[in-house]
Amino acid sequence: ALATGVLSLPLAGGIGFLADMCNRKYLFCATVAAGGLSAWATGASTTYHALFGWRLLNGGCMSGSVPVAFSLLGDLFNTSERNAASSGLTAMMGLGIITGQVYAGVVGSTLGWEHAFYVSAALTLFSALLCLWLVQEPIRGGKEEVLQDMLRQGTRYERKLTLEGFIHAMRHNESNVILMWQGFFSSVPWGIIFVFLNDYLSQECGFSVPDATYLVAIFGAGCAAGGVLGGYWGQMLLDRNRSYLPLFMAITTFLGAVPFVVLLNFTFTNAHGLPAILLSFFGGCIASLPSVNVRPCIINVNPPETRGAALTAANLIINLARGSGPSCITLMGAVFRVNRQFSFNVTMTFFWTVTAIQLVFLARTLPRDQDAMEEELKQYASSAIQQRTTYERQPSSNGLLAEEESIVSIEDRANSFTGDAAKESLKFMGDAFREISDELRNKNPLQFHCGEVPIREESEEEDEDGEQHDSQEIIEQRRRVWIQQQTLQRKSWDEEEDLIAETVPASEDTLLLPKV
Numbered sequence: 001a002l003a004t005g006v007l008s009l010p011l012a013g014g015i016g017f018l019a020d021m022c023n024r025k026y027l028f029c030a031t032v033a034a035g036g037l038s039a040w041a042t043g044a045s046t047t048y049h050a051l052f053g054w055r056l057l058n059g060g061c062m063s064g065s066v067p068v069a070f071s072l073l074g075d076l077f078n079t080s081e082r083n084a085a086s087s088g089l090t091a092m093m094g095l096g097i098i099t100g101q102v103y104a105g106v107v108g109s110t111l112g113w114e115h116a117f118y119v120s121a122a123l124t125l126f127s128a129l130l131c132l133w134l135v136q137e138p139i140r141g142g143k144e145e146v147l148q149d150m151l152r153q154g155t156r157y158e159r160k161l162t163l164e165g166f167i168h169a170m171r172h173n174e175s176n177v178i179l180m181w182q183g184f185f186s187s188v189p190w191g192i193i194f195v196f197l198n199d200y201l202s203q204e205c206g207f208s209v210p211d212a213t214y215l216v217a218i219f220g221a222g223c224a225a226g227g228v229l230g231g232y233w234g235q236m237l238l239d240r241n242r243s244y245l246p247l248f249m250a251i252t253t254f255l256g257a258v259p260f261v262v263l264l265n266f267t268f269t270n271a272h273g274l275p276a277i278l279l280s281f282f283g284g285c286i287a288s289l290p291s292v293n294v295r296p297c298i299i300n301v302n303p304p305e306t307r308g309a310a311l312t313a314a315n316l317i318i319n320l321a322r323g324s325g326p327s328c329i330t331l332m333g334a335v336f337r338v339n340r341q342f343s344f345n346v347t348m349t350f351f352w353t354v355t356a357i358q359l360v361f362l363a364r365t366l367p368r369d370q371d372a373m374e375e376e377l378k379q380y381a382s383s384a385i386q387q388r389t390t391y392e393r394q395p396s397s398n399g400l401l402a403e404e405e406s407i408v409s410i411e412d413r414a415n416s417f418t419g420d421a422a423k424e425s426l427k428f429m430g431d432a433f434r435e436i437s438d439e440l441r442n443k444n445p446l447q448f449h450c451g452e453v454p455i456r457e458e459s460e461e462e463d464e465d466g467e468q469h470d471s472q473e474i475i476e477q478r479r480r481v482w483i484q485q486q487t488l489q490r491k492s493w494d495e496e497e498d499l500i501a502e503t504v505p506a507s508e509d510t511l512l513l514p515k516v
Contacts, residue, residue: 004055004056004058004059004062007056007059008055008056008057008058008059008060008063009060009063009316009319009320010060011056011057011059011060011061011064012059012060012061012062012063012064012312012315012316012319013064013312013313013316014064015027015031015060015061015064015065015067015068015312016064016066016067016068016308016309016311016312016315016316017161017308017309017312018068018308019067019068019071019307019308019309019311019312020071020160020161020305020306020307020308020309021160021161023137024068024071024072024137024308025072025131025132025135025136025137026132026137027068028065028068028069028072028131028135029128029131029132029135030128031061031064031065031068032061032065032124032127032128032131033124033125033128034057034061035057035058035061035062035065035124036120036121036122036123036124036125036127036128037121037125038054038055038057038058038061039054039058039117039118039120039121039124040117040118040121041054042054042055042058042117043113043114043115043116043117043118043121044114063315063316063319064312066093066311066315067308067311067312067314067315068308069089070086070089070295070299070307070311071307071308071311072135072138073085073086073089073299074143074299074304074307075138075139075140075141075142075143075304076138076143077143078143078144078145079143079145079300080235080238080239081235082296082299082300083231083232083234083235083238083245083292083293083296084231084232084235085231086231086292086293086295086296087227087228087229087230087231087232087234087292087293088227088228088231090227090231090288090291090292090295091223091224091225091226091227091228091231091288091292092224092227094220094223094224094227094288095220095221095223095224095227097194097220098216098217098219098220098221098223099217099220100116100120101194101198101216101220102213102216102217102220103116103119104116105198105209105213106213139151139157140157140304140305141157141303141304141377144304144374144377145374146374146377146378146381147377147381149381149385150381150384150385153385153388155384155385155388157304158384159303159304159305159380160305161305161306161308161309165305165306166306166309166310169302169306169309169310170310170313173301173302173369174365174368174369175297175301175362175365175366175369175370176298176301176302176310176369178358178359178361178362178365179294179297179298179314179362180313180314180317181358182294182355182358182359182362183294183314183317183318183321184317184318184320184321185321185351185352185354185355185358186253186290186291186321186351186352186355187317187318187319187321187322187325188321188322188324188325188328188347188351189257189260189325189347189348189351189352190287190321190322190325191321191322191323191324191325191326192325192326192328192329192344192347192348194322195325195326196326196329196340196344197216197219198212198213198216199212200264200340200344201215201216201271203340204264204340204341205264205267205268206267207268207271208271211271211272212271214271214272215271215276215277215280216280218277218280218281218284219280219281219283219284220284221281221284222280222281222282222283222284222285222288223284223285223287223288224284224288225281225284225285225288226284226285226286226287226288226289226292227288227291227292229285229289230252230288230289230290230291230292230293231292231293233248233289234248234249234289234292234293234296242366242367242370243363243364243366243367244363245293245297245363245366246297246359246360246362246363246366247359247360247363248289248290248293249289249290249293249294249359249362250290250355250356250357250359250360250362250363251356252286252287252289252290253287253290253352253355253356253359254352254353254356255286256283256286256287256289256290256352257287257348257349257352257353258286259279259280259282259283259286259287260283260287260344260348261345261348261349262279263276263279263280263283264341264344264345265341265345290359294314295311295314297362297366298310298311298314299311300366300370300373301366301369301370301373302373303373303376303377325347328343328347329343329344329347332346332347
């Protein structure tokens with residue numbers, strides 16, 4: 001557990017920071033594949049040192065893939081869709097964790113502890129292949145409303161992650177500070193739950209191991225339901241007033257401790273009875289309502305070039321808190337001579353209450369920091385468009401614009417045909433044939449790109465000041481990439497609406513989902 005949850009954090013951090021520097025699709029697929037291979041190697045380990053090493057690699061890959069996935073999510077969905085998308089992803093992550101624990105507990109006694117790792121490896125490698133085949137690398141910043149005019153004109157978002165920019169975002173963005181600290185305090189109880197809940201139900205509450213596993217499965221179902229509902233309700237509140245979302249998170253965080261306190265302090269004789277089932281389900285459901293909205297908040301207050309780094313920092317803090325959570329229970333018992341029941345009650349109540357207080361302050365800072373980030377992007381887009389326009393209108397050495405110069409120069413060379421003119425004519429014809437072939441390929445309606453559409457970066461031009469500018473060909477290619485991704489998304493929306501129309505009877509009261 002120490003190798004998986006704590007010692008693997010440097011590896012996870014390095015993977016997360018790469019999300020702002022390279023192709024995220026291939027990084028995510030490689031990370032997930034490495035996690036699957038290390039899971040298989042864990043099951044095949046015959047010595048402690050091999051087991052320790054493979055678990056360290058597996059933990060780093062699992063933790064490192066999370067910020068990469070949410071960085072992709074930030075550029076696949078706009079602000080009005082991110083909470084809902086995050087709820088689905090977070091709910092599936094939580095459900096997968098609980099399902100894996102339950103499956104390992106059920107088959108471990110008969111098939112051996114190695115079997116669960118082999119199954120995990122097969123599913124993980126299959127998921128990596130699916131992502132490699134189906135996922136498309138989105139344009140960085142492509143879902144920011146204030147950047148749409150710039151991207152539509154073919155200008156690329158070129159701001160890169162820097163150490164100074166990351167430090168400034170972590171120190172001077174108040175929402176980032178609050179979200180990082182609340183991530184630590186809210187995750188300590190979750191670390192205790194993941195490690196000790198099954199054992200606590202069987203030891204302190206007196207349930208058999210199968211009954212305790214059954215209640216943990218009910219708890220996992222509640223986590224999945226809470227993840228979906230939390231994202232849906234969070235998005236509704238965010239659309240109404242951005243300050244309502246942190247208040248919703250604060251209230252549900254504080255209330256999330258109530259079912260756990262009841263479950264931990266009352267004696268139940270039947271694990272399949274209604275009281276035990278309801279407490280287990282609502283304990284997972286209420287506690288999961290706020291957590292799915294944390295990462296969308298981080299995405300919304302950070303510009304595209306720092307989102308991967310900010311998500312990585314939050315993920316490292318969360319994993320550190322989860323790893324230290326079980327130690328709190330052990331230390332309280334050793335230092336203060338208290339039992340596990342008292343330790344559970346104190347840690348969950350204290351840490352989730354502090355988290356709720358922090359989220360109340362987020363209601364003031366979240367709208368302000370999001371507006372500041374969007375205004376910064378708006379100024380960058382305006383400056384980029386202005387620079388592009390100035391360069392295109394800048395006359396050349398003979399007083400003509402770039403387009404006029406190309407036409408006149410051809411006419412001049414036709415009147416005085418020399419060796420240089422012959423080379424220029426051949427180059428012109430080659431460019432023309434290449435553009436025709438590109439147009440024919442781009443008009444194919446069945447063409448589908450799984451990764452970034454390659455853009456030739458060597459076709460850069462220099463102005464009189466020596467500054468490099470992208471050629472018109474590169475700009476046109478970027479415009480086609482942007483239009484293609486918008487068309488693919490609209491096509492998916494149209495398919496969903498057609499499916500709804502086929503399954504739901506048409507009526508005057510039918511409410512169609514609006515397109516964004």
